[in-house]
Amino acid sequence: MQSILNLIRWQNLVMIIIAQVLIKYAFFEHFNALTSLDTLHFIILVIATICIAAAGNIINDIYDVETDTINKPDKVLIGKQISEKLAYNLFxxxxxxxxxxxxxxxxxxxxxxxxxxxxxxxxxxxxxASYIKGTVLFGNILISFLVAMSLLVVGIFDILPVMVPENKPLLSPFLDKLIDYAIFAFLINLIREIIKDIQDVDGDYKAGMNTLPIALGRDRATKIAFAVSMIPIGAVIYFVITYLYQYYVAIGYFLLCIIAPLIYATIKIFGSEYQHHYKHISTIYKLIMLFGILSLLLYPFIINLNGNA
Known part of the structure; x- marks a missing residue:
């Protein structure tokens, strides 16, 4: 059972569940947005999302056996703890x-x-998993877009079906804010994917892939990751200055839990040389993603702090 949980990457699935629940209940429902999903149908949405995501994780591991055998042999599951046939059946x-x-x-x-x-x-x-992952940057962009879609799908199924011209001014801000979070998730995941490609360059090269660090070299790929990492820093600072300037608790949270780790990770990218450096940076970005999701809990608190609820 533990092997199957590891195969579907249960930690990532839990993060998706947390994100979707917070979008629905800490954001949409708390502010009484008109929505189309009751609790039962929202649960169905969550289950559908994690099923598709879990299947994606499985097929990714199936096609990654060769590279993982080189990059992280202790974490290879297919062919060791789980047969390829079972993995395909689960997929x-x-x-x-x-x-x-x-x-x-x-x-x-x-x-x-x-x-x-x-x-x-x-x-x-x-x-x-089967082809695009091994291409220069396009695979990174695609998987990052799909991560962003795991957030947007809540708005698509919960807000869009009830949106009409009469209530569009009331509902549009919810979608706009959700898009902001989706863009943030896209950027963070894009950086993390580039970092992971740099970390796994040896195995990917032997598997015949053509990822960014293979096409341009590790040093140039690191510089690109460094440049891209500046974008979310600027975006979050702009967001805080523009929308949260009067909410000191929210400012403190974003400074401590998001902006500071972003700056730390960017500095670490610039000075990284070895595999364990990139693994550490990847972990930091995963935490940043989690803290970004958890910031949805601030919205009810900010309203209460302002005395409007």
């Missing part, structure tokens, strides 16, 4: 469950076409 089963649930959910909110979103995400995850 197909989870995809089928996720797509069927999304089909039901799409019909329940009166937007049958939304079903195609999960189908396309499933196909994209397979294409990423």
């Amino acid at each position: 197909f089963a989870l995809n089928i469950i996720g797509i069927l649930l999304s089909l039901y959910l799409s019909h329940s909110v009166g937007k049958s076409s939304f079903f195609s979103i999960f189908v396309m995400i499933s196909i994209a995850l397979y294409m990423y």
Whole structure:
């Protein structure tokens, strides 16, 4: 059982669950936004999302056996603790469950076409694992977009079905803020993917991949990661100055838990040389992603602090 949990990368799935729950209940529901999903249908959305994500993690591990044998042999599961046949069976089963649930959910909110979103995400995850992952930067961009979609899908299924011209001014700010978080998740994951490619360059090269550090060299890829890492720093500082300047608790949280780790990770990128350096940076960005998600808890507190709730 533990092997299967590791195969589907349960920690990442838990992060998706936390993000979607906070978007729904700490953000949409707390501010009484008009939504289309009751608790049961929201749970179905979460289950569908993690099924598709888990299937994506499995197929990624199946295709990564060769590179992982070189880069992280102690963490290889396929062919050791789990047979390839079982892994494929789990991959197909989870995809089928996720797509069927999304089909039901799409019909329940009166937007049958939304079903195609999960189908396309499933196909994209397979294409990423089987081919696109080994291309220069495009694979990094694709998987980062799919991470952002795990947030946006809540707004797509919960807000868009009930949005009409009459209530659009009231509901648009919720989607706008959700897009801000999705962009942040995209950027953080993009940097982390580049860092992971630099960390895994030896195994990827032997597997015939053409990732950014293989195409341009480790040093140039590190410089690109450093340059990209400046973008979320500037974006978060702008966000704090523009929207949170009067909320001191929120400013303190963003400075301590997001901006400071971002600056620390950027400095570490510039001075990294060895595999364990890049692994440390990757872990920092994962924590930054978590702290970014948890910042959704600040919105009710900020309103209470301001005396409006």
